[in-house]
Amino acid sequence: MTARRLDKGGRIDRSTPVNFTWDGKALTGYAGDTLASALLANGERVLGRSFKYHRPRGIMSAGVEESGAIVTVGEGARREPNVKATMQELYDGLSAEGQNAWPNVRFDLGAVNGLFGRFFAAGFYYKTFMGLPPFEWGHGTRLWMLYEKLIRKAAGMGTASREPDPDCYDHAHAFCDVLVVGSGPAGLSAALTAAEAGRDVILVEQDFELGGDLLTDPAAEQQRLDLVRAVEAAGARIMTRTTAFGLYDNGAAGLLERVTDHIASPDEGIPRQRFWTVRAGATVLASGALERPVTFENNDRPGVMTAEAARVYLNRFGVLPGQRIAIATNNDGAYGIAGELASAGAEVLLADMRNGDVPETPSGVTQKSGVAPLRAIGRSGVEGVEFASRSGDSWKPAGKEPCDLLLVSGGWSPVVNLSSHRGAKPFWNESLACFLPGETSEPIFHAGSAAGVWRREDCLASGAAAARKAMGEEVEEVAPGGWKNAIQPVYEVRLPDSHAKAFVDYQHDVTGDDVRLAHQEGFVSVEHLKRYTTLGMATDQGKMGNVIGLALMADALGKDIPDVGTTRFRPPYTPVAIGALAGRSVAGHFKALRRTPLHDWNLRHGATMTDAGVWHRPWYYAREGEGIEEAYIREAATVRKTVGICDVSSLGKIAVQGPDASEFLNRVYTNAFAKLPVGKARYGIMLRDDGIVMDDGTTWRLGEEDYLTTTTTAHAGKVMVWFEELLQSRWPDLKVHVTSVSDHWAGVSIAGPKAREVIAACLAADEDISNDVLPFMGVARITLKNGIEGLIARISFSGELAYELYVPAGQADAMMNLLWPAAEAVDGCLYGLEALGTLRIEKGHVTGAELDGRVTIDDVGLGKMASAKKSFVGSALRQRSELLRENRPQLVGIFPVDRSQRFKGGSLLCDPDAVTGFGEGWITAVTHSPALGHWIGIGYISGGAAAWKDKTAVAADPVRSGNVDVEIVSPHMFDPEGVRMHG
Amino acid sequence: MIRIPCPFCGMRDHSEFTYGGDGSIEYPPLDASKEEWHDAVFLRDNICGVQFETWQHTHGCRMWLVVERDTMTHEILSVRPAHPGLASALANEQEADQ
Numbered sequence A: 001m002t003a004r005r006l007d008k009g010g011r012i013d014r015s016t017p018v019n020f021t022w023d024g025k026a027l028t029g030y031a032g033d034t035l036a037s038a039l040l041a042n043g044e045r046v047l048g049r050s051f052k053y054h055r056p057r058g059i060m061s062a063g064v065e066e067s068g069a070i071v072t073v074g075e076g077a078r079r080e081p082n083v084k085a086t087m088q089e090l091y092d093g094l095s096a097e098g099q100n101a102w103p104n105v106r107f108d109l110g111a112v113n114g115l116f117g118r119f120f121a122a123g124f125y126y127k128t129f130m131g132l133p134p135f136e137w138g139h140g141t142r143l144w145m146l147y148e149k150l151i152r153k154a155a156g157m158g159t160a161s162r163e164p165d166p167d168c169y170d171h172a173h174a175f176c177d178v179l180v181v182g183s184g185p186a187g188l189s190a191a192l193t194a195a196e197a198g199r200d201v202i203l204v205e206q207d208f209e210l211g212g213d214l215l216t217d218p219a220a221e222q223q224r225l226d227l228v229r230a231v232e233a234a235g236a237r238i239m240t241r242t243t244a245f246g247l248y249d250n251g252a253a254g255l256l257e258r259v260t261d262h263i264a265s266p267d268e269g270i271p272r273q274r275f276w277t278v279r280a281g282a283t284v285l286a287s288g289a290l291e292r293p294v295t296f297e298n299n300d301r302p303g304v305m306t307a308e309a310a311r312v313y314l315n316r317f318g319v320l321p322g323q324r325i326a327i328a329t330n331n332d333g334a335y336g337i338a339g340e341l342a343s344a345g346a347e348v349l350l351a352d353m354r355n356g357d358v359p360e361t362p363s364g365v366t367q368k369s370g371v372a373p374l375r376a377i378g379r380s381g382v383e384g385v386e387f388a389s390r391s392g393d394s395w396k397p398a399g400k401e402p403c404d405l406l407l408v409s410g411g412w413s414p415v416v417n418l419s420s421h422r423g424a425k426p427f428w429n430e431s432l433a434c435f436l437p438g439e440t441s442e443p444i445f446h447a448g449s450a451a452g453v454w455r456r457e458d459c460l461a462s463g464a465a466a467a468r469k470a471m472g473e474e475v476e477e478v479a480p481g482g483w484k485n486a487i488q489p490v491y492e493v494r495l496p497d498s499h500a501k502a503f504v505d506y507q508h509d510v511t512g513d514d515v516r517l518a519h520q521e522g523f524v525s526v527e528h529l530k531r532y533t534t535l536g537m538a539t540d541q542g543k544m545g546n547v548i549g550l551a552l553m554a555d556a557l558g559k560d561i562p563d564v565g566t567t568r569f570r571p572p573y574t575p576v577a578i579g580a581l582a583g584r585s586v587a588g589h590f591k592a593l594r595r596t597p598l599h600d601w602n603l604r605h606g607a608t609m610t611d612a613g614v615w616h617r618p619w620y621y622a623r624e625g626e627g628i629e630e631a632y633i634r635e636a637a638t639v640r641k642t643v644g645i646c647d648v649s650s651l652g653k654i655a656v657q658g659p660d661a662s663e664f665l666n667r668v669y670t671n672a673f674a675k676l677p678v679g680k681a682r683y684g685i686m687l688r689d690d691g692i693v694m695d696d697g698t699t700w701r702l703g704e705e706d707y708l709t710t711t712t713t714a715h716a717g718k719v720m721v722w723f724e725e726l727l728q729s730r731w732p733d734l735k736v737h738v739t740s741v742s743d744h745w746a747g748v749s750i751a752g753p754k755a756r757e758v759i760a761a762c763l764a765a766d767e768d769i770s771n772d773v774l775p776f777m778g779v780a781r782i783t784l785k786n787g788i789e790g791l792i793a794r795i796s797f798s799g800e801l802a803y804e805l806y807v808p809a810g811q812a813d814a815m816m817n818l819l820w821p822a823a824e825a826v827d828g829c830l831y832g833l834e835a836l837g838t839l840r841i842e843k844g845h846v847t848g849a850e851l852d853g854r855v856t857i858d859d860v861g862l863g864k865m866a867s868a869k870k871s872f873v874g875s876a877l878r879q880r881s882e883l884l885r886e887n888r889p890q891l892v893g894i895f896p897v898d899r900s901q902r903f904k905g906g907s908l909l910c911d912p913d914a915v916t917g918f919g920e921g922w923i924t925a926v927t928h929s930p931a932l933g934h935w936i937g938i939g940y941i942s943g944g945a946a947a948w949k950d951k952t953a954v955a956a957d958p959v960r961s962g963n964v965d966v967e968i969v970s971p972h973m974f975d976p977e978g979v980r981m982h983g
Numbered sequence B: 001m002i003r004i005p006c007p008f009c010g011m012r013d014h015s016e017f018t019y020g021g022d023g024s025i026e027y028p029p030l031d032a033s034k035e036e037w038h039d040a041v042f043l044r045d046n047i048c049g050v051q052f053e054t055w056q057h058t059h060g061c062r063m064w065l066v067v068e069r070d071t072m073t074h075e076i077l078s079v080r081p082a083h084p085g086l087a088s089a090l091a092n093e094q095e096a097d098q
């Protein structure tokens, strides 16, 4: 191939040279080039090595279907493999290299794989590894481990950077009446028709210029400009460098906009790509058609490309891709380019595979009829072609011709991928030898060559018709076709019994023989064929090879193509970077993070934070020289000795209001709520329909029809949703309104013997929280010294005299600025989640770790809270026999037999005689108890504490610390009578 | 992506909603037998075709909706509020508009 840049012609800007490097070599192209056109103009032919056999590969096309010029672009963290050189715009400083080869694509040691080709035939993986049962644990796995490294090295698709992606990506959304995909004649015409009719239109083009096929016809430039200007004037929104990669339900389309991939040094504030979700009323697919090759020996040699590709390189990029050109075609489509190449100065031989009527031979072109390419001659580049002519059902050699470029046109395949995403099954059109888009009940319409319409004027009419259909009008279809002489299908050319390498799917190195082998081995369905041979599973998704593969399979089965069927296309049409799908949801934004109103105050006062679900909460407040263990043990001990303050703002808070609020809570909670007096709080447990515990918390009666229900932090959202469901769909007659007020209140727990003293010091002059005014479980509205109005409830999670104090979120700091000096004055402390855990474990209070969606109210030892006098949610199904079984795992406390030992959360509890399997129970939480002076835990064990009264259990932790003998005790390990909190 | 026409908010992406469950279930009264409750909670048809399901517009109006959806095509045939009073009020309003 002696490609060269012409002095004039094409759409490139010869006054703007663009420097780039290829495999370290400095080269120059022009503004308007793609990487492929610039490489071609520089005479580079071998651009890649094939997947399995490491065969040299060059440019095969000029578009998204490219299967040869697959390269790595960029350096360092921006290194991106598997870029199609045909789709990469050239920019100054672009650096690209060949991949899948060592030391380089021109001299690749891996090419010896070609000599061991039989190891890589279809089904090689299956036969070698799956064939050795049992695959999961036996022979096969070990062999696989051994071979995997070798195979991965030999068969690869380039390597990505291991560094974090330095670029940012955006998500964007849009709506429109009509989405038009593709800006060729049909797409422009569709967009114009719809926009002029007043519709809101989005026109999407994957190329960097509008016009599609018009871009490769210099004579049509004025027409192109007029159309584009008219579309703009009519108000359509136009997106270039944007691929519609998938269609989804209800008119949704996924688009990928490449914002800066063509810019040398983009502004850092601009995202590299945008992932658009467009919701369209109707969609017009003017996605074009792709020319397909023919399978023959060495049809993958650099210098073999589609006829259309030559047309693009000549007319759009001003590159004459060869000097001595052979063109092999089975349709009328290639005649135009033959004449254009001849006019540009090439010596052109046009070999038409058809016998019979063919178009007039363009001037300067030599034409032959009835011959097809049998073999490309040459190794790292085409040096000639051997032809074949028909001999009965087969072929026989018909002479050789030298050439440096072999163009092939085996027919055209409409791009039906997008409607196939929606389940529209493409159907085979015999006379056009292609799949045409299938029917769908959704408002999706095809136009132009995507609908098998070949001629430009018909495409314009087809686009307008599709737009009218998209607007709900009845219009006549433009019939597909348009060639004067019929296409004569030719999918493969080979001599009988030849087993030369002739490719169907270039990217995955699938040959015609592989397809026949799959058939021989009993694969009759196309879906199986695809998976066994991996045909159509590379990054091009079979854009070049699928139809040939089906044709060869049909031939082997003795069936017609429509009877073999086709596989369903899946999104994405072209590869989409994971970064674009992730958008801004990376690093710190990977998941939502909630902060309490006291977040900054906590940080200022030495909190070390931890993530608890979506919340960021204080973990412990270390003093000088303390680690986490010293800190939490000191904090827990201080609470029991003087007082501690803990941020509990993350608890769920739901206002339950209305005349039927009492009745509602009475149905939701297992215990009685109907008679809770105003000014009192009650601890409650709610079950799911199936009788399992959903959540627990306290509910405060603030007024006759006014309650505040608190939930655990973890279940706040779930409980709110549940209340709404019950009120809207099950009990619509109840007059109750529920409002989430979790974010409205900042809350702290003040716990310890000096809690009352500390709070009293912060109250407005006339306030009183003495035991008589605010007894255990009492609730009151209260005013602090600085006039802040809040709520106070005397409830205890720690087992100490304790209060929860809530003030409006905006007053959180002001509240703490009163409370904290008062607590410091009595040697109090701030305490975090770790000490909170210690205090509640000592008391055997349950939390999310225990209420894991598997336990009953009896399992947690609160069976007496289930009222026998009323029905409540879950009351029927909690009576299921399995849930009443005596020896169910029940909540217990756990002590090490040797009190100096410690054990870990997550350990299994086992019978000492059977430390195996799932054991008899499990440990949910552990802590060092400053009150008891040793490690304790809570968890579940069969039969509960009573069943293990005189029996030691083993806390088994086989993967971490080993086994510890433990004593099973009541979960109420500290102050079981609750003397302290009533004080 | 399914799009659901919320009777209160208009057409919205399904990511704004949370799927609930089978919308055809009539839950028995709380004092019904455990057998009745068993059937209501555990027995479900696996429908290939049109079914009623409940969705909540969690990131919108918070309303629970009964959605009639074809499980084969994701086509949504109807949407109404789960609250019967709201559903009939809405239907009356729509009738009045016509």
Ligand SMILES: [Zn+2]
Residues within 6 Å of the ligand: B006, B007, B008, B009, B010, B057, B060, B061, B062, B063
């Ligand atoms: Zn809504």
